[in-house]
Amino acid sequence: MAVTAAGLVARTRLAVLPTPLVATPRLAEALGTGPLYVKRDDLTGFAFGGNKARPLEFLLGAATADGADTLVTGGAPGSNFCAAAAAAALRAGLHCELVIAGEPTPPGPALALALSWGATVRWTGVPERDSVDAVLPRIAAGLTARGRRPYLIPRGGATGLGAVGYALAAFELHKQLADWGVGAARVVVAVGSGGTMAGLVAGNVLLGRPWTLVGGSASRPPEAAAARVLALARECSRLFAQAWPPGTCRTGPAPGPGGTGPGGTGPADVVVADVRGPGHGLPSPEATAVAEQAMRTEGLMVDPVYTAKALSLVPRQPGGGNVVFWHTGGLLDAVAAAGQAHR
Ligand SMILES: Cc1ncc(COP(=O)(O)O)c(C=O)c1O
Known part of the structure; x- marks a missing residue:
């Protein structure tokens, strides 16, 4: 897709930002993890669109x-x-x-x-x-x-330009985590077309890699998803550097030592696990179990197609350190699933 100079910096505000970052201690206990935070992009406030x-x-x-x-x-x-x-x-x-x-x-x-x-x-x-x-x-x-x-x-x-929205979101999370006194973390996010994780990867690199990003691929084989995320992240980094030359992004801190530009983003920046279960759009038992725990402990709704599957990765994170679950929305499917569960 051709991106004109005007198009690059043009932005039509849709979301209500920043979305909240909340601590979820009851869910952390239920899942047996260390400190767990949820980045509430289910609450972007635009057309039930979540991460869109x-x-x-x-x-x-x-x-x-x-x-x-x-x-x-x-x-x-x-x-x-x-x-x-x-x-x-x-x-x-x-x-x-x-x-x-x-x-x-x-x-x-x-x-x-x-x-x-x-x-x-x-x-x-x-x-x-x-x-x-x-x-x-x-x-x-x-x-x-x-x-x-x-x-x-x-x-x-899923384009480099669309992913810029999530590169900026990485800066948003970085500031919110600092307010909680958190630096390093494992950040878990659902992966479909790959644009969301790609932007987060680009942002993480610009920030000096404070996090390990872990994607849960809900539709493609994980290797294919990782390759796609990496390509989109590199394109996103290129556009980001064009729009905001190093140190000029008003929405976040100056790039850290890892801000080595698109060339510096490599396969090690993109960890993707397979959460497809029986297939795209079909619920997996692990996802159904964690969705129920999220609902019962924190009143947190996750959908069976993407967010419950990504959440099922959270208890699998090693080390007992800070984990952020990036909630990407899916509220329409979450409501439909709740309706079906009580028929
Ligand atoms: C609720 C939800 N979460 C996550 C994703 C995956 O995001 P992406 O396509 O940017 O990888 C989607 C994609 O449709 C989605 O609808």
């Missing part, structure tokens, strides 16, 4: 700066990103065209919201999520031919 709000601020900013009139994106029928993109488009007065994998089916909560927010939906007719990728440019080309100005966003908003 931060990247969309930059993607929507770039679309607006480019003079776009339509966001074109897509994903699985349950995609939280598609719903949030539909709402974001409205915020900027744009149309939203969604390409959804599969045959038309009655919409779940995310797609129903996307439709309510005015998105146009087309189906690929093929169940595989990557069937979306080839259709997106065709839709964008068709719109261009009709005189429209589409802005294409890959599935999940």
Whole structure:
């Protein structure tokens, strides 16, 4: 994706930031971990979008700066990103065209919201999520031919530019942890399309690597997810350095000794574990167990597709040191799961 200079620094505010960082001692005890903190990006305050709000601020900013009139994106029928993109488009007065994998089916909560927010939906007719990728440019080309100005966003908003939102979020967490008197920590986050972790990796490197980042891959094999996260993190670091040359980022501290630029980000910065269980979108027993513990101990809702699976990594963290669970949202699926559990 081409990113213009204007698009790089353009940002359309969507999220309510900073999101809270809370200590969860009862959950820590239940999971048998050391001190456990939860970064509440389920509370980004935009369209139930959770972790989608931060990247969309930059993607929507770039679309607006480019003079776009339509966001074109897509994903699985349950995609939280598609719903949030539909709402974001409205915020900027744009149309939203969604390409959804599969045959038309009655919409779940995310797609129903996307439709309510005015998105146009087309189906690929093929169940595989990557069937979306080839259709997106065709839709964008068709719109261009009709005189429209589409802005294409890959599935999940996973681009270096979108990841910038999470590089800045790393600075946000760093400050909040300092307020709690915490330096080093293991930071656990769900991985789907990889943009969220990529931004955190870029931010961690800029901060001098205070943390070990641990991703829980909920959709791809972990090796493929790690390679994708690394590539996106490098692209994110490159864009970040362009927008905020070293020491000029107002949102955070000057880069630490690990801030060696994109070239300095390597495979060791990206630890990804397999939390898919029986498969993407299917609940795993470990995830179901920790979701219940989170609900019963702290009233914390996690969803079966992403956040419960990532949370199941928390008790597996070695060392008894500080752990941060980065809650990425999924509230629509969490509510639906609670509803099903009590039928
Ligand atoms: C609730 C939730 N958490 C985590 C993720 C994964 O984020 P990413 O796609 O940036 O890896 C997603 C992706 O859709 C999500 O909806």
